[in-house]
Amino acid sequence: MKLWMLVGGWVETSLVDVLEHVSFTLWLSHCNFKCPWCSNWAMARGLKKNIVSLDTILKKVVNAAPFIDYFHVTGGEPTLQYKTLYELFKKIRRSTGVLLSLDTNGSLPYALRKLLPLLDHVAMDVKAPLGDIMKYSRVVGLSPSLTRKIIPLIRESLKIIETVPFLEIRTTIVPGLVEEKEVVEVARFLHKELKLKPRGERAVFVVQQFIPYEGVPKEYSLKPRTPPSIVREIALKVAEVLEEFEVYYRTLEDGSRKIK
Numbered sequence: 549m550k551l552w553m554l555v556g557g558w559v560e561t562s563l564v565d566v567l568e569h570v571s572f573t574l575w576l577s578h579c580n581f582k583c584p585w586c587s588n589w590a591m592a593r594g595l596k597k598n599i600v601s602l603d604t605i606l607k608k609v610v611n612a613a614p615f616i617d618y619f620h621v622t623g624g625e626p627t628l629q630y631k632t633l634y635e636l637f638k639k640i641r642r643s644t645g646v647l648l649s650l651d652t653n654g655s656l657p658y659a660l661r662k663l664l665p666l667l668d669h670v671a672m673d674v675k676a677p678l679g680d681i682m683k684y685s686r687v688v689g690l691s692p693s694l695t696r697k698i699i700p701l702i703r704e705s706l707k708i709i710e711t712v713p714f715l716e717i718r719t720t721i722v723p724g725l726v727e728e729k730e731v732v733e734v735a736r737f738l739h740k741e742l743k744l745k746p747r748g749e750r751a752v753f754v755v756q757q758f759i760p761y762e763g764v765p766k767e768y769s770l771k772p773r774t775p776p777s778i779v780r781e782i783a784l785k786v787a788e789v790l791e792e793f794e795v796y797y798r799t800l801e802d803g804s805r806k807i808k
């Protein structure tokens with residue numbers, strides 16, 4: 549039976565999606581969050597999508613395999629299509645030697661549990677302090693009551709991904725909502741409350757710059773991108789809290805830089 553996915557696009561060699569590695573990056577359409585600062589808004593809303601067969605994607609990845617380390621899937625929220633994604637990951641594992649990578653908002657732990665045995669790298673966004681439902685709700689554009697149900701799922705996902713060989717947690721600065729205080733709170737929460745214990749080869753926390761990419765909804769399109777010096781300062785504070793993680797910051801100007 550031929551399988552299909554709703555695809556936003558792909559690039560055959562990306563240097564920015566998996567830290568310090570080259571990846572074939574596939575974007576899947578649709579997202580269950582409505583972050584008002586989303587850089588992939590059209591794709592997240594399903595306005596940018598093509599129906600593409602798994603075989604077509606597989607062929608592209610096989611051709612790119614000699615030049616890449618990872619096959620990386622992002623979105624949108626890729627776990628919304630987890631059953632087909634599972635089949636795709638299996639095909640790619642069977643046909644190439646490339647490592648498998650997923651970027652997720654962590655809201656579907658049952659999907660993550662299914663995919664995890666195949667994955668070599670998981671990048672998961674913790675978008676705001678998990679103890680602050682009102683803030684999380686504003687950052688992800690969902691009602692407080694829905695966010696209240698989603699936070700325990702995100703916590704569950706964080707525990708699920710503890711064992712992945714390469715774990716990456718990302719928090720993006722959002723002007724007026726997620727700044728130094730909130731990013732440090734995320735780090736404290738992971739360390740103290742969740743007692744996150746990465747058990748793979750590598751665990752990384754990345755503080756990401758706010759960038760008003762083309763397509764960012766109007767409310768955020770005129771806000772300036774965060775100065776790299778501020779992003780770095782925040783990462784330095786995170787490094788004081790998160791002993792068990794390497795800490796990086798990521799900006800357009802400097803790329804990905806290691807703090808510790």
Ligand code: SF4
Pocket residue numbers: 579580581582583585586587588589592623624625653688
């Ligand atoms: S979770 Fe990611 S893709 Fe989805 S709306 Fe938020 S920023 Fe966009």
